[in-house]
Amino acid sequence: MKITGKTKIVGLFGYPVTHSLSPLIHNAAFEKAGLNFIYLAFPVKSSNLGEATRAIKALEMVGVNVTIPHKQKIIQYLDELSPEANVVGAINTVVNREGKLAGYNTDGEGFAESLREKSFSLKGKHILLLGAGGAALAISFSLLKEKPESLILTNRTLSRAKDISKKLASSRGEVKMEIVEFERRNSLPRAKEIDLLINTTSLGMQEGHPAPINLEQFSSSLFVYDVIYNRETELLNQAKRLGMRYQGGLDMLIFQAALSFEIWTGRKAPVDEMREALMR
């Protein structure tokens, strides 16, 4: 990478940021695309978030990714939001369009794109989604657009699943939505009908975490998607043992990054190079 007077800056705002893999993924993508862009991680403390966001305009940066703990709080400093970001109430991408900052959330679409790549269509499917945090809301907003038959939500704190259901009320169309108490997740009455199980809880992120649900109640044709990407979880091990199709969170991570790249550059992202950089 050759840095010149014309090099454009993209960044990551979060705290901490030193562990982030985003600089590796995005710099590999810029290089492959022949773009004179550089991606840098900025450790932005909460008390400096307003100033840092104004600096995107002042320094004529292309944009930033936003991570913990700023995904919600940064919204107050932006000029506009995409429809997803509006419903989800959290963003992971900001683009600077001639001095106006627009916020996007690419998590849900990254999830949907990773399933398209596997030729798994969500249309007409029965889906069970575990968890009701930020990832759950972004993913459910995107998957409703693909017109599944039904979506069952369950979460340890039931009120959060109810909140998601309320936020999605105007985007659900004909999709049947149901909320099930977390205690009932291992004996669901119509378990055999479910086509896709998505884990968006953080249960599984650490060594020794159990699977968040027992997969034996489902049909062997179930597709198991765990959005956790830092390790192969007990849930995925169970799916493997039962001969089910399964997927971990790395592809979602790559596709949400690819969508950010496309928002900043207006060009198709070199997904294979981004995946390769992440694996390296």
Ligand SMILES: NC(=O)c1ccc[n+]([C@@H]2O[C@H](COP(=O)([O-])OP(=O)(O)OC[C@H]3O[C@@H](n4cnc5c(N)ncnc54)[C@H](OP(=O)(O)O)[C@@H]3O)[C@@H](O)[C@H]2O)c1
């Ligand atoms: N692959 C990707 O690109 C990608 C993108 C975003 C997030 N993720 C992953 O998705 C996961 C969730 O992220 P998030 O941003 O949605 O987090 P979040 O907003 O903090 O939500 C965490 C969720 O996990 C549940 N949970 C936590 N501990 C639990 C336990 N012991 N038993 C049952 N449920 C538990 C929480 O339930 P309560 O509501 O009851 O607390 C909540 O539903 C993380 O592992 C994150 O790394 C992956």
